[in-house]
Amino acid sequence: MxxxxxxxxxxxxxxxxxxxxxxxxxxxxxxxxxxxxxxxxxxxxxPAHVVEAVCRALRDSPAAGKYSLQPGMPELRWAVADRLAAEKGLAANPETEVAITVGGMEALLCAVLCLCERGDEVLVPEPFYPSHVEQVLLAEGVPVLVPLRRDDWSLDPEAVAAAVGPRTKAIIINSPHNPTGAVFAEKDLLAVAEIALRHDLCVICDDTYDALSYDAPAFSLASLPELRPRLVAVGSFSKRYALTGWRVGFAFAPEPIMAQMLKVHDCTAICAPTPAQIAALASLTGPQGxxxxxxxxxxxxxxxxxxxxxxxxxxxxxxxxxxxxxxxxxxxxxxxxxxxxxxxxxxxxxxxxxxxxxxxxxxxxxxxxxxxxxxxxxxxxxxxxxxxxxxxxxx
CATH class of the missing domain: 3.90.1150.10 (Aspartate Aminotransferase, domain 1)
Incomplete structure (x- = not known):
């Protein structure tokens, strides 16, 4: 029975x-x-120009309804690399260091699964975006919560330094910040970068909201050349370009890290949806006003x-x-x-x-x-x- x-x-x-x-x-x-x-x-x-680009591609190009290359459409990877260079001074090789993902979320998950072994600790500023913690747990790592300053939700380098231990592997930084809306100060981010370098930590830079800073441009740790060998920078088309339902994002990582991330990407998603990649390309290369x-x-x-x-x-x-x-x-x-x-x-x-x-x-x-x-x-x-x-x- x-x-x-x-x-x-x-x-x-x-x-x-x-x-x-x-x-x-x-x-x-x-x-x-x-x-x-x-x-x-x-x-x-x-936006209308994005809708038109996707409709035109679906009408005129049979490839628009098929798989793209596994790391993403070449022209979109080149456009992402151009944007990273222009906005962050980050020179990325679009052939080996940029991947197009199913939203920024998949890029984050690929990074965490590649960088975090069972029992490894990952520092997560708190209040936190819940998926940052859940992804570390899914990787069988240990999220270590680092409180933001309560009076203004600013990043506290002293709290970060105090949280580093022998099993600490990485830190996740998200600024502008979900859920508080804080934009972390450059001096605090630079201090955290020094901590990461001193302790040989990886930095996962979640720049989903990087363009949505209202009083002054947001500083990104992705702009620091010193961090490049241990940096994963994640971007999304969801918020800045209002493409939440299209589910398309991207990641930069140096080639040794990206090669591992692409394995996870391959066995989970194969590639980001091709129509969504066409929408992302139109967003990057079309009218910006x-x-x-x-x-x-x-x-x-x-x-x-x-x-x-x-x-x-x-x-x-x-x-x-x-x-x-x-x-x-x-x-x-x-x-x-x-x-x-x-x-x-x-x-x-x-x-x-x-x-x-x-x-x-x-x-x-x-x-x-x-x-x-x-x-x-x-x-x-x-x-x-x-x-x-x-x-x-x-x-």
Whole structure:
């Protein structure tokens, strides 16, 4: 007689979980008519010139619906290399040091799986982007959380240095930062680079939001030649170019590291979807003014959301964000973030992300996104403010 019990699962699957950034929108989908300050998706439609480039390729070129070369379309790799040189001074060989991936997420996973052995420690600034931690766990490594300074969410080199141990293998740096919106100071990043060099650590530089810095350009560790032999720099077309659903990103790594990453890429994805690569190439090589408009719109939305949060004080407080499109907002209710976020969906039809899903620094906080359009932000803030006022009236 056969058993109906589930088979035993691998420990690596048991050790990881789906992030709250995905769970909360799933919960909201069952409620309906929710205004979202939740998942990090810019509201902008795929630009017309990108749509036209993909449609033209699908009509005219049979290759557009087939596999590309495993590391990506050559012309896209060359365009990425040109952009890295222009913006970061990083001279990358597009033949051996650049790969096109299924979003920046796959590039990060390839890097972590190649660089991290079982039991190796990886330093992760905290609050953290959940997938950074989950990918280290999937590789059977040990994520070591390094607290950001709580007064402004800045990178703390002293905390980084204190966290380095004999099993430390790498550090993941993400600036502009998800979930806090912080843009790390150049002096702090340079100090962390010195720590990495002193301890022979690899640096995984997650530059997903590198173009979304509103007050001054964001400095990237990918621009430091000294780090090059131990650097993986990850980029994404999702946020900057509003191509979230196209799932296309890229990685730079020196040839010895890239050769290992491409093995993982080959056995997991083969190649990034070719139509998505065509969209990415059109984004890089087509008119750029529209993306300046995206940045200006997001900057205006930042002003809108922070103004609305100011009006909710003291019920809500926050550290002013310099980049990405997130605010880590603190509330003054004696309730857990998951409890608050769940009730906001069910009682106010507002999507937020519980702050403690990003680590201890997110206690009594909600991550709010201003990626949505201004009407959605206004509606969500109206509902959020009314709900908070009702809760405070009950106290």
């Amino acid at each position: 056969s058993s109906s019990a589930a088979p035993p699962f691998a420990r690596r699957a048991h050790n990881i979980k789906i992030s709250a950034t995905k769970l909360m929108p799933m919960l909201a989908a069952g409620v309906g008519d929710c205004a979202s300050l939740g998942q990090g998706v810019p509201s902008f439609a795929t 529209i993306y300046d408009g995206f940045l200006a719109s997001l900057s205006a939305r930042r002003r809108l959301l922070t103004r609305r949060l100011d009006a909710m004080a003291p019920a809500m407080g926050y550290n002013h964000p310099g980049g990405a499109f997130y605010v880590m907002a603190r509330y003054d209710l004696p309730l857990s973030p998951m409890h608050v976020a769940t009730r906001l969906i069910r009682e106010a039809q507002v999507v937020t992300i519980p702050g403690d899903s990003f680590g201890p620094g997110g206690a009594a906080s909600l991550r709010l996104s201003y990626g949505g359009d201004e009407a959605d932000i206004e509606t969500a803030c109206d509902r959020l403010g009314a709900w908070l006022a009702a809760q405070r009236a009950k106290r």
